Amino acid sequence: MKRDVVIGIEIHCELKTESKMFSGSKNTINDTPNIHVNEIDLGHPGVLPTLNQKAVELALRACMLTHCKIDTLLKFDRKNYYYSDLPKGFQITQQFHPVGKDGYLDIVVEGKTKHVRLDRIHMEEDTAKQYHIDEHTYIDYNRAGVPLIEIVSKPDMSSALEAKEYVSTLRNLLIFADVTDGKMEEGSMRCDINISLKEAGSTVFGTKVEIKNLNSLNNIDKAIEAEIKRQNDLLDQGEVVLMQTRRYDETLKTTVAMRSKESAVDYRYFPEPNIRPILLQPSFIETVSNSLPWTPTKWFEYLIDLGANEIEANILINNKTLLDFGSIVLKEVKDTRLGLNWIISELTSYMNSLGEKLFETLNAYDFALFLNLISDKVISGKQAKDVLKWMIESGKDAQTLVEEHGLKVVSDDSSLLNWIDEAIKENPQSVIDFKQGKDRAVGFIVGQVMKKSKGQADPAQCNALVRQRFLEQ
Amino acid sequence: MDKNTSILKLKSIQADTNACVTIIENDVKTHEGLLSDMPIALKDNVITKGILTTGGSKLLSNYIPPYSATIVHKIKQAGGIIVAKTSLDELGMGGTGTASFNGIVRNPHDLKRQAGGSSSGSAVVVAAKAVDYAIGSDTGDSVRKPASFVGVVGTKPTYGRISRYGIIPYASSLDHVGYFTSNVSQAARLCDVLSGHDPLDQTSLPYAPTKTLETLSDDVKGKVFGIFEDVIKAISDEETLKNFERLCSALIERGAILKSISMNEDLLRACLPTYYIIANCEATANHSNLTGVNFGLTQSGENVEDIMTQTRTVGFGTLIRKRFIIGSYGLKDENQEKLFRQAQKVRRVVVEEFTKMLNQCDGLLAPATSSCAPLLEGANTNVLSNTHLIAENYMILSNFSGAPSITVPSLPVNGLPHGVNITCKIEDEATMFNMALAIESCVKELL
Structure with a gap:
């Protein structure tokens, strides 16, 4: 039987703030465990939450980018449950009044635009991170209280490809808006997928299964494909799909049941009494709106205007770190084309080997000055590759390295002619060859000059002068 | 009063009254200010860094906090010296002083009687003249009722006037920091010390x-005292009523205007049940952090869930467990609308009515309790009577609305202390202290 796939996605996204959602502790999850922790994060008696304004701004950005209606009266609620990763015994969230409602995101799948509706965006705090070593459970409270937004879509997607594209588009949009770093593998963006099958064309939904905590675009794809197959197989055999929470097992390459949904807990949500409702002033919302960083689309247009081709523009848009670096370079550099070439070819390959560590030693302004040395013909393209390597290795700027290595392009006629005349004198046959129409004689003498100058001679200039000398002979 | 006298006195009353959980002998003055050299006691739900803070609960009987409440910093900056952490009904729940993990607190005027609660120990140490200042907390009437029973001034300023950061909560939307003092002038002084915005408390x-303190006066010429008629009607104790009349006459002699004001009786009778639902629902969530995972009297168990269950079973008294069950029940998905949400709606209606009453006068006056402190044993309460529902518990109205409210000692009943309560408009502590000072002067003259 032919069945339609119905997919809805919930994304938890850690916000890029300095401090936590309701406490002044630093918001850094990848650090020595339990060093960014205070009495609030640990849920000690007597503590009270203080709302992080930056988190509200970032949540508003997410709402604006996804066309959500913003609720200007911020309210928070408690979600109550006992678990060792939840020190207060409740999580502060926005159950009843999400900050954003009824938005949408247009995604492009195989050349066609697909409209995905968003149900809501709400703010909440993350739980502590638990991990197990041998028989022991360890808790890292660095993550307790980290600001999150949860973005909930309507069940508008119908394939793994659409789901993957939705997450990827949304992720890029949020990364560009500095809302999140979007690192799925590190858990700063986590996806839960709701998936069900129904008879083709039917309006009656099938039983929904939730796949929790997918941590890469690749796994989203694989998990959905595996789950579609599993549900299809069950239905083909006349069995029923149980309402469950499942996870994707990478080794088994299938989804595995975690718990049954019928035994769902009652979270006894109620309004948080320690945070009075906060009315967002229109001026505040306007400021947030005016400070929205460029979207990927806007960047694409800008890069094309600068002279990048579509492939180059897309490479940069899919690598925000490189784009941030490159955008400074492209503003400073004299020859944008040269800049684009070096960013796309050389820097991407360095990034492949070094990752973001590349930018610990290489800064954008130095890199632009380095490119200007090439366009000013101070160094040759060949020398430049070495210089860049040294820059990355040593952190020194190009000018210093050029001086240290005595590398300058010599392009003044008198110096070049000295070497040329010397070379012709040493190789008289070359003049005869040239006169007999053997053009390679020019290249031969240029080569000799390059040797004599230890590579510093400007090859183009040298070429012209050799030709001139031959003709004069 | 100096620190050493205070500590000696605290020690001498401990065996009889059980007022303190901890007596602190090593604190010294660190600043100069409005409280310079003044010994101060803190209810043991005020978090003190490095000093045992039990909240009156066995579960926290080993809890040494890593931080201090905002008010502790304020007291120190004003020159105060902290001399004791005082007994309270477990986690601030209970109005009798009999529900603390460390035993019953007794009234220093008659050891067979209650001191009232939940801020029992703080009331007692001021009554016994061991300190002039003691911090309490007031969720229903936990400062103002014991103040009446032991004969001291009990103040609860406007909700949000004093930071709650670092006070072990009972019910967040009703909790107020309050305090006991020997007289009204000290009450005004302590308000000036403890008040002020705290960025750590978003309800501040x-x-x-x-x-x-600067503008404090006992001149009440032309001031309108609203007389809370429903409360008077619900009191049967003749001495209480007679004393109240004498006080009223004295106020009139000073040029005050007295005006009878009342409220819908059904609404008034609904207050206490409404209070219990809201308070217990909030409390059950507020105390979900007490699991033994990070602090407290952690019990062993098979797994984390078992550790939590064992810790809470061993750590909480019967009364607390009962209230948590009621609270959880009220918040359950299928009950929340008809219990918790309904209670919140009733609260809003009550607050509207109460605000109208306050708008007809400068302050609303009534006996704080229907009589003197009840006996610890043999007290017989009809919980559905107006005496209980209204006269004994109407002071929760100012926890519902957040209005500032103060209990001032009045003429004795049965030879024992008894107080009157005055409640003013939100944020109008100045008028409250003014009217309270006038009452204090009248009572001095009448005695």
């Missing part, structure tokens, strides 16, 4: 500290 009022 956005104002600088009050300056009520």
Whole structure:
């Protein structure tokens, strides 16, 4: 039987703030465990939450980018449950009044635009991170209280490809808006997928299964494909799909049941009494709106205007770190084309080997000055590759390295002619060859000059002068 | 009063009254200010860094906090010296002083009687003249009722006037920091010390500290005292009523205007049940952090869930467990609308009515309790009577609305202390202290 796939996605996204959602502790999850922790994060008696304004701004950005209606009266609620990763015994969230409602995101799948509706965006705090070593459970409270937004879509997607594209588009949009770093593998963006099958064309939904905590675009794809197959197989055999929470097992390459949904807990949500409702002033919302960083689309247009081709523009848009670096370079550099070439070819390959560590030693302004040395013909393209390597290795700027290595392009006629005349004198046959129409004689003498100058001679200039000398002979 | 006298006195009353959980002998003055050299006691739900803070619960009987409440910093900056952490009904729940993990607190005027609660120990140490200042907390009437029973001034300023950061909560929307003092002038002084916006408490009022002491006067000429008729009607104790009349006459002699004001009786009778639902629902969530995972009297168990269950079973008294069950029940998905949400709606209606009453006068006056402190044993309460529902518990109205409210000692009943209560408009502590000071002067003259 032919069945339609119905997919809805919930994304938890850690916000890029300095401090936590309701406490002044630093918001850094990848650090020595339990060093960014205070009495609030640990849920000690007597503590009270203080709302992080930056988190509200970032949540508003997410709402604006996804066309959500913003609720200007911020309210928070408690979600109550006992678990060792939840020190207060409740999580502060926005159950009843999400900050954003009824938005949408247009995604492009195989050349066609697909409209995905968003149900809501709400703010909440993350739980502590638990991990197990041998028989022991360890808790890292660095993550307790980290600001999150949860973005909930309507069940508008119908394939793994659409789901993957939705997450990827949304992720890029949020990364560009500095809302999140979007690192799925590190858990700063986590996806839960709701998936069900129904008879083709039917309006009656099938039983929904939730796949929790997918941590890469690749796994989203694989998990959905595996789950579609599993549900299809069950239905083909006349069995029923149980309402469950499942996870994707990478080794088994299938989804595995975690718990049954019928035994769902009652979270006894109620309004948080320690945070009075906060009315967002229109001026505040306007400021947030005016400070929205460029979207990927806007960047694409800008890069094309600068002279990048579509492939180059897309490479940069899919690598925000490189784009941030490159955008400074492209503003400073004299020859944008040269800049684009070096960013796309050389820097991407360095990034492949070094990752973001590349930018610990290489800064954008130095890199632009380095490119200007090439366009000013101070160094040759060949020398430049070495210089860049040294820059990355040593952190020194190009000018210093050029001086240290005595590398300058010599392009003044008198110096070049000295070497040329010397070379012709040493190789008289070359003049005869040239006169007999053997053009390679020019290249031969240029080569000799390059040797004599230890590579510093400007090859183009040298070429012209050799030709001139031959003709004069 | 100096620190050493205070500590000696605290020690001498401990065996009889059980007022303190911890007596602190090594604190010294670190600053100069409005409280310079003044010994101060803190209810043991005020978090003190490095000093045992039990909240009156066995579960926290080993809890040494890593931080201090905002008010502790304020007291130190004003020159105060902390001399004791006082007994309270477990986690601030209970109005009798009999529900603490460390035993019953007794009334220093008659050891067979209650001191009232939940801020029992703080009331007692001021009554016994061991300190002039003691911090309490007031969720229903936990400062103002014991103040009446032991004969001291009990103040609860406007909700948000004093930061709650670092006070072990009972019910967040009803909790107020309150305090006991020997007289009204000290009450105004302590308000000026403790008040002021705290960025760590988002319900804290956005104002600088009050300056009520500077303008404090007992002149009530032309001031309108609203007389809370429903409360008077619900009191049967003749001495209480007679004393109240004498006080009223004395106020009139001073040029005060007395005006009878009342409220819908059904609404008034609904207050206490409404209070219990809201308070217990909030409390059950507020105390979900007490699991033994990070602190407290952790019990062993098979797994984390078992550790939590064992810790809470061993750590909480019967009364607390009962209230948590009621609270959880009220918040359950299928009950929340008809219990918790309904209670919140009733609260809003009550607050509207109460605000109308306060708008007809400068302050609303009534006996704080229907009589003197009840006996610890043999007290017989009809919980559905107006005496209980209204006369004994109407002071929760100012926890519902957040209005400032103060209990001032009045003429004795049965030879024992008894107080009257005055409640004023939100944020109008200045008028409250003014009217309270007039009452204090009248009572002095009448005695």
